[in-house]
Amino acid sequence: MLRKIDWESQIGRRLRLRDLHVFSTVVQRGxxxxxxxxLGVSQPAVSEVxxxxxxxxxxxLLDRSAQGVEPTxxxxxxxxxxxxxFDELKQSIRDIEFLSDATTGEVRIGSIERPxxxxxxxVIRRFSxxxxxxQVHTDLIDRMxxxxxxxxxxxxxxxxxxxxxxxxxxxxxxxEILYDDAVIVAASAHSKWARRRKIDLAELIDEPWIMAGPSxxxxxxxxxxxxxxxxxxxxxxxxxxxIILRARLIAGSPYLGMFGSxxxxxxxxxxxxxxxxxxxxxxxxxxxxIVTLKNRTLSPVVERFLACVREVAKSAAGNPAxxxxxxxxxxxx
Numbered sequence: 036m037l038r039k040i041d042w043e044s045q046i047g048r049r050l051r052l053r054d055l056h057v058f059s060t061v062v063q064r065g066x067x068x069x070x071x072x073x074l075g076v077s078q079p080a081v082s083e084v085x086x087x088x089x090x091x092x093x094x095x096l097l098d099r100s101a102q103g104v105e106p107t108x109x110x111x112x113x114x115x116x117x118x119x120x121f122d123e124l125k126q127s128i129r130d131i132e133f134l135s136d137a138t139t140g141e142v143r144i145g146s147i148e149r150p151x152x153x154x155x156x157x158v159i160r161r162f163s164x165x166x167x168x169x170q171v172h173t174d175l176i177d178r179m180x181x182x183x184x185x186x187x188x189x190x191x192x193x194x195x196x197x198x199x200x201x202x203x204x205x206x207x208x209x210x211e212i213l214y215d216d217a218v219i220v221a222a223s224a225h226s227k228w229a230r231r232r233k234i235d236l237a238e239l240i241d242e243p244w245i246m247a248g249p250s251x252x253x254x255x256x257x258x259x260x261x262x263x264x265x266x267x268x269x270x271x272x273x274x275x276x277x278i279i280l281r282a283r284l285i286a287g288s289p290y291l292g293m294f295g296s297x298x299x300x301x302x303x304x305x306x307x308x309x310x311x312x313x314x315x316x317x318x319x320x321x322x323x324x325i326v327t328l329k330n331r332t333l334s335p336v337v338e339r340f341l342a343c344v345r346e347v348a349k350s351a352a353g354n355p356a357x358x359x360x361x362x363x364x365x366x367x368x
Contacts, residue, residue, distance in 0.1 A: 050091060052124070055117045057084045058096065062114055066103040088113075122188040122331070129334040140336035141170040143190045147178050150194035150323050152278050153297040154213075154348060162343045169336055178252050182208065185328050191337040194344075196295070197322045198256060212324045213348035216295040218256060218316055223286050224308040234314045236264045245281050245292040246271035256321065257293060263317040282307045295321060323348070 061070040061081060071078040089096050096110035106114055132140050146155055151173075159171055176184055181193050185208065197210065220239065222228050228239070246268075247253045253276075261268045272290065275281060281292050286308040294302070302309055325344060327333065333341075 050088070052120070054084050054088055055113075055120065057081055058088055058110075059114060059117055059121075061085060061097065061104060062106050062110065069103075118188060126332055126334050129336060138166055139168045140334065141172060142337050142340045143172045144340070145174050145176040145181070145184050145190040145193040147181070147193075147195050148175065148276070148278055149196045149216075149295055149298055151175050153295075153301045154323060154344070155194060158340075158344050158347045161347060162340055165343070166336075166339065169340075171340070181326060185326060188328070188331070191333060192325050192327045192341065195324055195326055196252075197324050198252075207329050209327050209329045210324050211327075212322050213345065214297075214323055216297050216321045216323055218260060218293050218321065219296050219299050220291060220312045220314045220316065221285055221294050221299055221309050222291050222312050223288065224310045226289060226310070228291075228312055229310045232313060234312055236261070236314050236316065237266060239291060239312075239314070240266055240269055242269075243288075243290050244269050244271040245273045245275065245284055245290045247276050248274040251276050253293075260293075260316050278302075282309060285309060297323070 057070065057074065060074055061067055064070045064073055067081045067085070068078050071081045074081070085097060092109070092113075094109040095107050096113060097104040098107055129140055144155070155173065159173070162169070162171065174190070176193065178195070181195055184190050185193060196216070197212070220234075220236075228234060246257055258268045273284065278294070278298060281294070282302045284290055285292050291312075296311075299309060299311055325341065
């Protein structure tokens with residue numbers, strides 16, 4: 036059985052942030068030699084730091100082999116908390132910068148494609164006009180990275196599209212719904228279907244479709260829409276998740292596709308020759324929302340950015356959600 040670690044004598048006086056940084060770098064680089072090269076120190080110096088850490092904690096943090104090093108279960112536990120420690124330290128520096136000058140700082144935002152395309156540009160324009168000295172860093176990320184990116188604290192928040200009805204999310208995440216977004220069938224503005232006042236989905240089943248691929252997040256939504264109409268999902272001629280590729284192909288060809296209402300309005304505003312077809316679709320609810328780490332303290336600058344997101348979302352495409360403050364519920368996997 037592991038002995039109890041005495042914080043005052045073994046940790047408080049001996050463990051330094053530099054030691055945690057060295058340990059984290061060793062794990063990231065996969066070897067002490069590579070970590071030493073990255074840190075600009077000697078390999079013996081890195082080895083000594085790791086040995087001192089293991090002695091202070093009384094457990095082995097790394098498994099060594101000819102191929103490099105891997106964290107043990109104890110190393111994983113230390114690494115997880117170390118990430119939080121460094122993040123909180125960075126947040127405190129941000130807070131100090133904000134207190135000394137409320138118009139400076141930085142915000143790091145991750146987003147999947149739909150809110151990246153529809154919501155984020157207007158948010159950044161408005162926020163940058165209000166706070167021109169605050170840096171905004173954004174990345175377009177894969178949906179499967181949303182949880183990981185937040186837990187590794189690469190971003191202050193991420194913007195996502197959420198399937199409805201909502202399922203339980205992970206306990207350490209908070210989801211705030213910004214607005215609901217209906218799914219709409221789209222065609223070229225010059226399509227023979229553009230002149231119709233009412234169309235039954237069954238009439239379109241044999242038309243050429245562009246849809247998401249077999250592993251895409253939106254595929255179950257498309258399937259439910261056709262199932263609700265008593266139809267099987269058509270086999271698409273083209274499979275792609277790209278909004279722009281779908282829009283360009285549909286605008287200049289007889290293809291049909293499905294977009295969120297906010298996406299289609301943005302595309303039409305950007306002069307894509309598209310139109311919404313008058314097809315009554317059921318089982319098609321999606322929402323756009325913000326995901327943050329539940330117990331992470333956000334800087335005042337980030338809070339201002341989120342306030343701007345909410346303001347823009349009120350006038351953005353889609354209907355403002357009555358449950359806009361709902362937390363810890365989503366289907367973002």
